[in-house]
Amino acid sequence: MKKIILLGYMGCGKSTIANKLSKNIEIPFVDLDKKIEEKVNLSINAIFEKYGEIYFRKLEHEVFVELLNLPEQLIIGLGGGTPCYANNHELLKGDNVVSIYLKASIETLFDRLSHNKNKRPLIANKSDAELKEFIAMHLFERSFYYNQAQYKVNVDDKTIDQTVLDIVAILA
Numbered sequence: 583m584k585k586i587i588l589l590g591y592m593g594c595g596k597s598t599i600a601n602k603l604s605k606n607i608e609i610p611f612v613d614l615d616k617k618i619e620e621k622v623n624l625s626i627n628a629i630f631e632k633y634g635e636i637y638f639r640k641l642e643h644e645v646f647v648e649l650l651n652l653p654e655q656l657i658i659g660l661g662g663g664t665p666c667y668a669n670n671h672e673l674l675k676g677d678n679v680v681s682i683y684l685k686a687s688i689e690t691l692f693d694r695l696s697h698n699k700n701k702r703p704l705i706a707n708k709s710d711a712e713l714k715e716f717i718a719m720h721l722f723e724r725s726f727y728y729n730q731a732q733y734k735v736n737v738d739d740k741t742i743d744q745t746v747l748d749i750v751a752i753l754a
């Protein structure tokens with residue numbers, strides 16, 4: 583059974599869209615960030631603080647591979663950085679997965695993230711001006727990896743339901 587993988591920058595809507603998609607197509611959703619937190623019984627913030635980002639990236643790769651190796655069909659929502667480390671982008675191309683990049687503009691991401699920074703250690707301490715600059719640079723650096731996905735769905739100016747329907751059409 584193919585795994586359905588949603589990927590994209592922090593705040594593009596992976597968790598939100600995956601939850602709704604899961605109800606719509608009746609395939610369970612697992613959020614990689616949540617699985618990581620459960621595995622070590624620490625929040626993402628605490629993992630970054632206690633052990634640093636490199637440890638987090640190793641753990642993230644390990645848990646991603648574990649999920650891909652499960653026999654059942656699943657929707658997997660990746661973390662924002664997952665495709666960009668540990669050669670995880672190669673895992674987006676296999677026959678055993680359908681990978682979908684939820685593509686959001688800098689403006690959309692800024693609007694969503696500026697209200698919602700605290701649980702995201704990479705941006706938690708940034709001012710609005712710093713945040714906008716950071717998103718622009720970071721998205722530029724990460725786009726190469728995000729573009730390894732098999733499909734791309736633009737999410738700007740779409741409701742959650744519209745984006746879900748775009749994904750359902752890809753899966754049909």
Ligand SMILES: Nc1ncnc2c1ncn2[C@@H]1O[C@H](COP(=O)(O)OP(=O)(O)OP(=O)(O)O)[C@@H](O)[C@H]1O
Pocket residue numbers: 590591592593594595596597598599615660661662694698702737740741742745
């Ligand atoms: N049309 C929309 N589609 C998706 N999310 C939306 C939309 N409009 C507003 N939002 C909001 O944007 C935020 C998207 O955050 P969400 O946590 O789903 O993103 P994420 O990609 O999982 O981020 P992270 O990588 O940090 O986990 C949520 O607060 C959600 O309610």
Ligand SMILES: O=C(O)C1=C[C@@H](O)[C@@H](O)[C@H](O)C1
Pocket residue numbers: 591592615626660661662663664701702703704
């Ligand atoms: O974009 C990133 O690198 C991250 C995104 C989140 O989903 C978490 O996986 C973590 O905060 C790192």
Ligand SMILES: [Mg+2]
Pocket residue numbers: 596597598613615659
């Ligand atoms: Mg999420």
